[in-house]
Amino acid sequence: MRDVARHAGVSPKTVSNVMNGYPYIREATRTKVLASIDALGYQMNISARNLKSGRTGIIGLAIPELSLPYFGELADAVIEAADEHGLTVMIEQTGADRDRELTVLNRPRGHLVDGLLYSPLGLGQDDIGQLNTNTPMVLLGERIFHSPVDHVMIDNVGGTKAAVEHLLQLGRRRIAVLGVHPGEKVGTASIRYGAYASALTDHGVRVPEELAFPAGRWHRSTGAEATERLIATGEKFDAILGLNDTLALGAVRVLTRHGYRIPDDVAVVGFDNIDETLYSTPTLTTVDPGRTQIARNAVELLVKRMAGDDSEHEEIVAPYQLHIRESTAG
Amino acid sequence: MRDVARHAGVSPKTVSNVMNGYPYIREATRTKVLASIDALGYQMNISARNLKSGRTGIIGLAIPELSLPYFGELADAVIEAADEHGLTVMIEQTGADRDRELTVLNRPRGHLVDGLLYSPLGLGQDDIGQLNTNTPMVLLGERIFHSPVDHVMIDNVGGTKAAVEHLLQLGRRRIAVLGVHPGEKVGTASIRYGAYASALTDHGVRVPEELAFPAGRWHRSTGAEATERLIATGEKFDAILGLNDTLALGAVRVLTRHGYRIPDDVAVVGFDNIDETLYSTPTLTTVDPGRTQIARNAVELLVKRMAGDDSEHEEIVAPYQLHIRESTAG
DNA sequence: TTGAAAGCGCTAACAC
DNA sequence: GTGTTAGCGCTTTCAA
Numbered sequence A, B: 001m002r003d004v005a006r007h008a009g010v011s012p013k014t015v016s017n018v019m020n021g022y023p024y025i026r027e028a029t030r031t032k033v034l035a036s037i038d039a040l041g042y043q044m045n046i047s048a049r050n051l052k053s054g055r056t057g058i059i060g061l062a063i064p065e066l067s068l069p070y071f072g073e074l075a076d077a078v079i080e081a082a083d084e085h086g087l088t089v090m091i092e093q094t095g096a097d098r099d100r101e102l103t104v105l106n107r108p109r110g111h112l113v114d115g116l117l118y119s120p121l122g123l124g125q126d127d128i129g130q131l132n133t134n135t136p137m138v139l140l141g142e143r144i145f146h147s148p149v150d151h152v153m154i155d156n157v158g159g160t161k162a163a164v165e166h167l168l169q170l171g172r173r174r175i176a177v178l179g180v181h182p183g184e185k186v187g188t189a190s191i192r193y194g195a196y197a198s199a200l201t202d203h204g205v206r207v208p209e210e211l212a213f214p215a216g217r218w219h220r221s222t223g224a225e226a227t228e229r230l231i232a233t234g235e236k237f238d239a240i241l242g243l244n245d246t247l248a249l250g251a252v253r254v255l256t257r258h259g260y261r262i263p264d265d266v267a268v269v270g271f272d273n274i275d276e277t278l279y280s281t282p283t284l285t286t287v288d289p290g291r292t293q294i295a296r297n298a299v300e301l302l303v304k305r306m307a308g309d310d311s312e313h314e315e316i317v318a319p320y321q322l323h324i325r326e327s328t329a330g
Numbered sequence C: 001t002t003g004a005a006a007g008c009g010c011t012a013a014c015a016c
Numbered sequence D: 001g002t003g004t005t006a007g008c009g010c011t012t013t014c015a016a
Helices: A002-008 A012-019 A027-040 A046-053 A069-084 A098-106 A125-130 A156-169 A187-202 A220-233 A245-257 A291-306 B002-008 B012-019 B027-040 B046-053 B069-084 B098-106 B125-130 B156-169 B187-202 B220-233 B245-257 B291-306
Strands: A058-063 A088-093 A115-118 A137-141 A150-153 A175-180 A212-214 A239-242 A267-269 A286-288 A315-317 A321-323 B058-063 B088-093 B115-118 B137-141 B150-153 B175-180 B212-214 B239-242 B267-271 B285-288 B315-317 B321-323
Touching: A002 A012, A002 A027, A012 A027, A046 B046, A058 A069, A058 A098, A058 A291, A069 A088, A069 A245, A069 A291, A069 B069, A069 B088, A088 B069, A088 B088, A098 A125, A115 A291, A137 A291, A150 A291, A156 A175, A156 A187, A156 A239, A156 A267, A156 A286, A156 A321, A175 A187, A175 A220, A175 A245, A212 A220, A220 A239, A220 A245, A239 A245, A245 A267, B002 B012, B002 B027, B012 B027, B058 B069, B058 B098, B058 B291, B069 B088, B069 B245, B069 B291, B098 B125, B115 B291, B137 B291, B150 B291, B156 B187, B156 B239, B156 B267, B156 B285, B156 B321, B175 B187, B175 B220, B175 B245, B212 B220, B220 B239, B220 B245, B239 B245, B245 B267
Parallel strands: A058 A088, A058 A115, A115 A137, A137 A150, A150 A315, A175 A212, A175 A239, A239 A267, B058 B088, B058 B115, B115 B137, B137 B150, B150 B315, B175 B212, B175 B239, B239 B267, B267 B285
Antiparallel strands: A286 A321, B285 B321
């Protein structure tokens, strides 16, 4: 910067002003400085500015796995939203394991990020104490009650209930569930399972515990395995609720291979509305959690917090939408 | 850091030494300092270190779109590989548009990244001049000949030829191609299309130009549209080569809807071996470009360059593998 | 093995 | 409108 200043015959401060779009500069000066910047190929050193300002313009996004389509699509949406605020996104993968989630959460970031968007899968009420409140943070997706941080939530309960009620309306009563996490009291798995159970109960249908199949990670492969186990039990079932789309798609694959007709023999529903569900065979009925909306809201909320707003924390629930497709509608 | 030093009764330099694992420190001193760090909840300010050292420990990864499964999976692999070297990854989305790719390439990064992994889709020979050589850079995926930077390449030619030869061995002669970029001389689309054409020619089969269908972005949706156009022409065809998996999966969807049997009427092949191809109906025959390998090699190469190695630039071609699945094998 | 002093490149505060 | 001064938190000499 000194070099640029010398080259343009001005002071470093003037160069700084030009770089930062400070308005009160004579046009001639600005032009001269810009020319020098160009001539010398000067690039501002962001670290230096960060050091001075204490802010980096980077926000963190902690998600389980980028290779899961839902999170890939979410990350895409977050990056776009952040971009509109001039922020850069740094992605951290947590691997969907509670211990690793906590590690990531508490990892010293060395003031590298100004704020954190955090999408926990297995964290819950008991872990609230861990939520380090010295960096601004917004929680994505998960509902943890009474926590001291902002949330932008998927409507897990509403969405799951809508999906289950859709199956009930089709006359299905033996609805299997894939992806439960037995013993887990909080987190997406238990919330969606709880909503499933209460939807059944509300409609006077017994909750068939023999039809709940665990899957730690919500991949196609684990959905496929769970479905194999389901079939192996010999239990009757006329529908499958995958707690997310990839589980459901794994199920579709196994059902097809075993000769089940979808939806005639078995109706299948997922959750997330990933792009793939529009092109699978059959196309998959699923709940759209409002990804783009969530990303937008979350970034805006975080920006507000980073700007120093310390009003009461907010909880925003994005509206869900049930998309009925071939896997339930023939 | 001053506070920690005072608290521990040592100098800042000693604290710095402890933080950086400098070996010649008396055990007692180290313990004392660590205790103080803990007591004060001290976090090193990375910006300050960066300013001094001129390095940030961050590498950039520029890819078209995170929501495309291939790039999600690639990014995942790169993050893991970078992690092993203690590096953090910053993802930039280019949107698979040549102009935006150039913009991203030349965007001033303000010394924020120590190096860049760059996965261009539409860039080619003519753009080599643009390759800013002042940050270490490794190109991913694409082959640009005679460029002055390192490459870790997909074996586009070998992989595509293997796929086409597989179709020829099945007796297919009317092989449609989805995803070509007419007029583009370089980039993945033209390389794969070229390999397809030469595989046909090698086997004495005429290249059916009436069966090449463009698709700018390689999504399921564009693959589906291209297939609709293909069917609408009334041309006969007995196989489809999607220039990537998502295109092929879009095609599968449309073929199925139109009552074509796969592979009996039409065999389908993709490229990338994304997870989804193992679970689609039918499962998709595809070329595995060696994603993990590519990520590993690329990060290692970049680390070497960042360490100042300025030997002749390298070109590494990752070995491909053809996975034959239901979409061609019944 | 540890400490003191200087400076990385920038900006905030204030002077001109 | 523009220049001067000081200091952000760390590491790099060099000295003790």
